[in-house]
Amino acid sequence: MRRRSMLRSGHRQIRRLAAALVLLLAVDAALIAQGTGLAFATPSAPTAVSGSANSAQSYGPAEAQDETSALLMARLQNRRIEALSDRTSDATTYALPDGTFSTEVYAGPIRVKQDDGSWQAVDTTLSDAGDELAPETAAADIAVSDGGDQ
The missing domain is CATH 1.20.5 (Single alpha-helices involved in coiled-coils or other helix-helix interfaces)
Incomplete structure (x- = not known):
């Protein structure tokens, strides 16, 4: 006993x-x-959303700094969330609400990493840069002569 x-x-x-x-x-x-x-997925202030508006707008941008935060946000918000730590010039990775990841890969660059570490979408619109024409944002350094004076 x-x-x-x-x-x-x-x-x-x-x-x-x-x-x-x-x-x-x-x-x-x-x-x-x-x-x-990083792990908090609720908005800082409640926002009113009309019945016809997209409910995803009330959560803010669909992105998180890392995979873990993206996975948590995706589950809580029931929408896909981009994991910014996995972003490349030609691929975008999303955490899905079911706990999996999906990566979209493109044939060429869709964004360019800036000197400050931020990403900017490729914009091939030519702008006048003095004696040459150059794209706004491109993956390669490209310049076209504007023809000069002669």
Whole structure:
């Protein structure tokens, strides 16, 4: 009989320890998420959306800094979210609400990485850059002579 009470006491201690560990991990995860600000998928202020308007507009841009944040946002908002950390000049990766990822790959560059690290869409519109014509944003350095004076 004494052995049973010792076993029950041991099981209670293990359960208490497990519950305390789960609570500690939950608090730790919440503090980390709060410190980074990346995992929060709710808008800062509620916005009214009419019945005919797209409900995705109330959540803000469909992008997140990393895959983990994108996956969480996709599940919470029930829409695809771009993982910016996986963005390249010719590919876009999305986290989907079902927990999977989808990557769209293009035959050529659709965006160009700027010197400051941001991405800008390719724009081949020519602009006058002094004695030459150059595209607004292109993957390669291209310049066309404007013909000069002669």
